[in-house]
Amino acid sequence: MTHVLVHHTYGNGQLRLRIVEIDRFRPRPAGASIVPAYVVIDLDVSDPAGFQQYIDGVTPLIEQSGARNLLIDDNAVVLEGDWEPATLVIHEFASKAALQEFWDSPEYQPLKELRRKYSSVKVVAGQSPDVP
Incomplete structure (x- = not known):
């Protein structure tokens, strides 16, 4: 994986550095119109032992679909508003x-x-902007 160091200087002179995977920003071939789509899930598991059956079944399906687990976090930080997900999950699809x-x-x-039997969820999906 190729990485690049990106820097940004703020108005107060503070410098911010971060390493970015360059492949994530590689332009799509001319004429390509496929852009990533994301599933955001607010997951609250009521029966962890039962829910494990779901995990065991869905994990290979996600892998076969080519999707990626971008985030699974049971300590998400609420920055604004009253949404407090028990576990926040984000998957990326092609x-x-x-x-x-x-x-x-x-x-x-x-x-x-x-999944419905052993948890309650809120699921939304969206598509990334088509940025060249």
Whole structure:
């Protein structure tokens, strides 16, 4: 993986440095219109032992779909507002079509029922802006 050091100087002269994976910002080929899509989940598990059945089933499906787990955090920090997710989960899919294919797949349907049985969730999906 190629990395690059990015710096930004603020008006007060403070310098901020960070290392960024350059592949994440590589331009798409000309004419490509596929942009990433994200699923954001507020997950509250009521039965951890039962929920493990869901995890065991969904993990290989996520891997097969090519999606990535970007975040799984049970200590998310609320910066503003009254949203306090028990566990915050973010998955990245190659496109909205890939996300929808995963969500509607016959293999995932029984797992959704397991998830609903052992947890409560709020799920939203969105697509990254089409930035060249």
